[in-house]
Amino acid sequence: MIVFDLLGMFLSAYMVGFLYYGLYRNITARFQRRIGPTVLQSFYDSIKFFSKEESISHGWMFYLGPVIMATGAVMTLFFIPFFYKSESFSGLSQYGNLFVVLYLMMLGPLGNAMGVGVTGNPFAAMGITRGLTRLFAMELPFYIAVIALMSINHSADIATIAANQPTMNAIEYPLLFIAAMFSFVAMMGQSPFDVVGAPVEVYSGPAAEFSGKFLALLMSQSSIMSFAKLVLMVNLFIGGAEGFLELLGKTFVLFLFVIAFGAMYGRFKTPQSVDFLVKVPTAIAVVGLVLATLGGQ
Amino acid sequence: MEEGFLKEQQIMENDLNSDTSHKSSVDFLMNWFRKRSIFVLAYGTGCGAIEMPPTFTSRYDAERLGIRGAATPRQADVIIVSGYCSYKTLRRIIRTYEQMANPKYVLALGSCTVNGGMYWDSYNTIKKLEDYMPVDMYVNGCMPRPESILEGFIELQKEIAEGKASSWQKYEENYEFYRKNQEAVLGKTVAPAYDADWYLYDGGL
């Protein structure tokens, strides 16, 4: 039944996402020569926020902000198939395709921007502006890489693209993979492109006014969304997955790479990151696109 | 109001005698989660703030205990009053404390918060933080080393687990008392004014 399928996807994304974020804090700590919290720390954080005695709100639109963001994250998850060969854990992916997923990824931040804007906090609005500026810059190399894949496979369906890979698209089309990885680091909110939620620099940006259960909802959707993006990258570039262990392994390797990248670099300013992202990764992606389409056809 | 060690002893004995801990299992679970995840507001209010960076970063690593920094008062659980409070800072501290979401805890570092410490005869600082804000845990010293701060956090975690760290309830119940004291030093508007009206209200230079 499709409801059990969706529930299974949701629960696995929730658990694995939070686990990965706990691992993220642990691994970053080891990079910094300290121990760090336990692996289950993200669960503790979110349960603590859910159980806060009070939360502060700014009206009815303030409720809708995190709710729309969570809805966008869950919908993105549901439209990405976990295992391209089997029917289980494929969610609603037969009713949509890659274009739908790419736009659903942007639905959440836009809805959240409404909730953030209604608080009237100028720091939060500044964070949203930085987020939207970074959004269009980081999507450009990703779009070029994804469009190249769609054109090679003559289809915009994720399962088809995942199934048609001879070995892995990352090995077949390395330039596309490198360009997409630049965008992916930005999408996961890692340095050097993480100026949006910079805690002290911009007063934690969009999350400036969220407390209690609203913040818990934001943290939950963040972990679900990260897992959805990881699964998307695995399907598009790293050969898809046929079992849950394989999916976990591949997403973890990808996640580890992204964390390591983020732990090494400092933070770009917003104009700097836009400038970089529309020059170097875009050039790599365009060269990869030309090579891929010329070679195939 | 009385000053000095006698009053301090009285307050400590009052706290030990009052039993505000909850006994139900849901509350036990909630307190367990609350003690495992503490977000500290990144606000260094006085010279004790110099000891906070080593505590929260690689050298002494408070993140092992689940403690991490938060940028805004909306996200924070603990506000650390790290040292003396001049009137100017006290306005901002109280405003920030009122913007935090319950349950919230106050950790007071240094001897300046207990009885004025090094600035016991200054015209510009408050001598006893307990009159203006409820405090959960004092960490004495001038200023306390990171190990002391960590020990203070561990004690705070023990109190949270037992349900005794209820300063936010004390603030709400005794709001008139705290407000009267705040207005006595800060003027009718506890909100900060941008011209220097602080020395017009407390007796002048």
Place this chain on the structure above:
Amino acid sequence: MRILTLIFPLLTALAVLMISTSQSVWQMDLAVFGFENITVGLKATALSNFFAVLVAFSLFAVSLVSGKQTLSKSFYFLLYLLTWSLLLIVYSSDYLLFFVGWEVMSISTYLLLSYTLSREALVKYVVFAMASAMSLLAAIMILYTGAHSFMYVDAHQAYLALSDTLAVIFVVLMFFAFFVKIGVIGFHYWLVDAYTESHDFFTPYLSAVVSKMAVYALIILLLTVIDISTFSNSWISYTLAIFGLLSSLIATFKAVNENSMKRVLAYSSIAQLGYIVTVLSFADGVSGALYHSLIHTLVKLLLFINVAGIIYVTSKSKFSELGGLIYRMPQSFVMLLIGIIVLAGMPPLGGFASKYLIYNTLLENGNLLILAAMMFASAAAFLYIYKLIYGIYLGQPTSKKLESVKEVPFFFLIPQYIISVILVVLGTVPGILTPYLNTILTELKLQALPFTSVAVLNTETGSYNGLVVISAFALIFIVILFVLLSLKSKVREAKDRFDIAYCGEVPNEATHLHYGFSMGKELKRVGFIGTILKNSSRVFYDFISKQLFAFATVFRKIYSGNLSVNFNIAALFVLALLWWSLK
């Protein structure tokens, strides 16, 4: 006044309905009046009906809004004249009546704009409109020499009969005429000022429908006259693709930098129409172009009427003077929210369907880099979309007066509700338009879109199910909202608008808290965006006008004011004419 102003729109709608269902054709041979070889006619094709319905609906929406205001009778007369001319344009089956309609459209738009436009903006409009009309006339005349007929049915033969250079000149002149009216970058110099300064109730009509006439004409040109379905990849496709791409990119970034509400929407119109121009570079892009025309008409009506309501209630039109109106005008806010979700092309609502068709056309035809740039422009559009809603409704109010405004009068809200319902329906069942689009496509001798069910939008590369998307969205939204509301923690409302986390400080009335108008200004520091924002077409047109002025100053000296010199020049001219005619 209100009822009277609704009579003509309803009559127009009735007439359009009757014409579209009756498939009527009317022809008249002008040989009766002594003009040989000229036949004019009106025909109700499926394409014409599509645009006629848009025209009738826009007139209805605008009349609903403006019915309560005391606009002069001549305003309404000109508006009806404009509608009549637009209907003439879409229903004519030959280029002569088309040109008559085009001219009447230009003149009546000019007269309507002259109510409120400043002199400089009006002059810009007139110069560009006249240039477009003259080049259109020249192109029509060139086409006539091909087959000695103005009718569309003979136009393809006429085009094939032209010599190569004449064919190129014809297409260039036509493109110039239509690009000016669409507002493609480079020819858009008149558009932004005209949209901004025109009367608040006329701008929706202008932006929604008048630009679509040029789209209709472009479709007729590309598919009936030139017939690009038989040969593509020529210079025509490249011209359209490049101009459309530049429009979308440049206008998007220029929109972010603006402070006035209507200017942002004007640049947004240019950007959205750039999508249509790009996708028309391929013959099977007609479906995407038509769907996007429909969506764009509806959404621009919605947005401009919303903005007109704001200006009516607050008398302010800049972001720096507005802000924080969400809880005082909640219905307008929800309407604008729906409008910007559609403008951004987000999946639950109808805007995604048209973008989906456009992207699939570009993907199938292998135009990958332009597709990537189009998606990039669509992502960059979020900036001005968010600025629009933040600057007006979110944030904090910038003046005392704004804290006591009331909701707009109900007549502003009726057309917005109707349009929102239509957009939601189009998002739920995007395939509902496919049968009608297929009628148009078969009429234009193109391949029809595959059609499975009303809820699914099918293309060659894939399909998506709008019903599943929107019901999944609704269900998940309700579940999460329910979970959020039923959690134990109490919710404390912020005390007042100053209770924000502001680093311990307390802002007061004098603090600048509304970040709305300066949003996006920091983009100037990014390389390519800074270049776009620094330059404008004003430099180019100033250069042209200076050169023309210098040339005229020199040429004028031929007429020296001395009567005998003028007479000699006239005599020489007559002698030259006689010599040339006798040759």
